[in-house]
Amino acid sequence: MHYLMSLGLTLQSLGWRSFFQSQVDIDATERPARVLGVHRDRVELAHGDGQESVPLSHKAAELGITVGDWVLLDADKPAITGRLDRFGLFQRRAAGTSAEIQPLAANVDTLFIVTSANRDFNVARLERYLAIAHEAGAYPVIVITKADMVESTDDYLAQARRLSPGVLVEALDARDRDQVAILRPWCESGQTVALLGSSGVGKSTLVNSLAGTVQDTRQVREDDQRGRHTTTARSMHPLADGGWLIDTPGMRELQLVDVGDALDEVFAEIAELAATCRFADCVHEAEPGCAVLAAIEAGTLDEDRLRRYRKLRSEDRRNSETIAERRSRDRDLGRFYKSVLAGKRQEKGGKE
Numbered sequence: 001m002h003y004l005m006s007l008g009l010t011l012q013s014l015g016w017r018s019f020f021q022s023q024v025d026i027d028a029t030e031r032p033a034r035v036l037g038v039h040r041d042r043v044e045l046a047h048g049d050g051q052e053s054v055p056l057s058h059k060a061a062e063l064g065i066t067v068g069d070w071v072l073l074d075a076d077k078p079a080i081t082g083r084l085d086r087f088g089l090f091q092r093r094a095a096g097t098s099a100e101i102q103p104l105a106a107n108v109d110t111l112f113i114v115t116s117a118n119r120d121f122n123v124a125r126l127e128r129y130l131a132i133a134h135e136a137g138a139y140p141v142i143v144i145t146k147a148d149m150v151e152s153t154d155d156y157l158a159q160a161r162r163l164s165p166g167v168l169v170e171a172l173d174a175r176d177r178d179q180v181a182i183l184r185p186w187c188e189s190g191q192t193v194a195l196l197g198s199s200g201v202g203k204s205t206l207v208n209s210l211a212g213t214v215q216d217t218r219q220v221r222e223d224d225q226r227g228r229h230t231t232t233a234r235s236m237h238p239l240a241d242g243g244w245l246i247d248t249p250g251m252r253e254l255q256l257v258d259v260g261d262a263l264d265e266v267f268a269e270i271a272e273l274a275a276t277c278r279f280a281d282c283v284h285e286a287e288p289g290c291a292v293l294a295a296i297e298a299g300t301l302d303e304d305r306l307r308r309y310r311k312l313r314s315e316d317r318r319n320s321e322t323i324a325e326r327r328s329r330d331r332d333l334g335r336f337y338k339s340v341l342a343g344k345r346q347e348k349g350g351k352e
């Protein structure tokens with residue numbers, strides 16, 4: 001269970017920095033380690049001495065450990081004793097009926113938001129991804145792949161650049177290492193990057209161009225008819241330039257969870273206008289003195305952009321409801337249904 005493999009790692013090359021150092025007692029005997037992968041019964045770790053696999057104890061599971069986390073290891077045995085605070089976290093709402101929020105990837109420096117120069121390109125989706133990046137504390141870089149398949153990428157670039165002031169956008173052929181080299185500054189030693197984008201846009205292809213390792217791309221499995229998603233492992237991979245890449249399938253289904261402030265950053269021009277509305281609780285629908293509606297009237301704010309902002313706001317509200325809130329709403333609804341039913345029965349003459 002307990003093996004070591006030297007990779008010439010240092011804590012710094014794994015992303016260790018003062019933010020984490022300051023959380024550890026100077027005389028602590030525990031050793032910090034980074035989580036490379038979480039499996040059903042064990043956790044893959046890396047630290048200054050190499051790589052190690054430790055059992056996923058009850059305690060470790062309770063800590064909600066996820067890929068990219070920094071944990072503390074017992075000095076004498078392969079056991080996780082604690083988890084350090086994260087500077088950022090991607091999380092998602094669990095599928096199905098439980099309202100649980102699951103951690104997905106922690107301590108990610110840069111998010112490559114991947115789309116392609118074809119029908120996948122969609123500004124609403126990009127805005128959603130930008131908000132997710134902001135919320136998770138990751139710097140967003142929009143990567144438009146399949147640039148080789150269109151005559152010009154100018155229009156795609158312009159549309160993406162308009163979304164957020166200063167946002168970095170690159171168009172490239174993901175299969176071409178020379179073109180992909182433009183992303184290398186984000187992949188240097190100690191840096192952690194993650195990818196977000198629909199199936200088939202070229203995430204694995206990008207990784208292959210950036211990394212030493214080879215991942216399955218669509219083409220490889222195109223004929224096995226086993227479904228659309230090719231990448232299934234949830235883990236952190238070393239990149240050729242010394243950085244780390246988190247490629248987890250869960251990132252694909254990411255929705256907005258608790259991104260309130262991040263939305264105002266992505267839609268900064270709407271937030272700025274809203275601050276000048278006459279009423280502080282203005283919802284920009286019909287209120288007098290609404291600066292947002294005035295801007296639409298004046299043609300300085302795009303109506304579609306406001307519509308997309310509203311949609312993301314309500315998605316966030318829905319997903320951020322706590323379990324308690326959801327239960328109480330269900331209960332209220334239950335009571336309501338019962339009262340309606342009771343009323344109907346009374347109308348019928350109270351036969352029951």
Ligand SMILES: Nc1nc2c(ncn2[C@@H]2O[C@H](COP(=O)(O)OP(=O)(O)OP(=O)(O)O)[C@@H](O)[C@H]2O)c(=O)[nH]1
Pocket residue numbers: 145146147148149172173174175197198199200201202203204205206216217218219228229230231
């Ligand atoms: N011409 C061209 N083809 C590309 C480019 N990027 C990816 N492809 C091709 O598109 C297909 C899908 O690429 P993948 O890298 O497997 O896509 P993915 O995003 O990893 O997909 P999932 O793992 O299913 O989420 C493959 O056949 C790639 O060779 C590109 O920039 N130009």
Ligand SMILES: [Mg+2]
Pocket residue numbers: 203204205216217218230231
């Ligand atoms: Mg893939």
